[in-house]
Amino acid sequence: MSRRIEIELTSARPDGTWTWRAAGAQKPKGVLDGSLLPGGAAIGMILKADAETELDGTNILSVSQGKAKAEKSGLIELLASDKPFEAVTQTLARRERGDRPSGDRGDRRDRPPRRDGDRPGAPRRDRPAGAPGD
16 A cells, blocks of 8 residues: 655756755665656655555655645735834732731641641651552
8 A cells, every 4th residue: 555755856867866864864764666757857856655565665656746836925014013022910909918928828737637647757667568669
């Protein structure tokens, strides 16, 4: 089963074949017959190809012209204004500080006791046999 890839032509050989690589790759990947190429093929041209990958390499079955790059039309041009720039700042919600002095978080003992009943000052218990990390 073939798949469509983009290839770049890297060089023309005297026997009518061309070397190619995957578009964006650094090293040539294979050789294809020049009769598959559209007229006006040149080195560096990027084309769409139907390729079939086998154990001995990649075979190019057919080649078609890639999509031509469309001109950038419909762009909005931004023109600079003669007026000086004035930044706008706005405070959406006022932040109020409580009655606490800064840095005082208060007593944290209103939490419920731990489920296992351990107290922070109590000595640690040994792990049960077969627990992870033994």
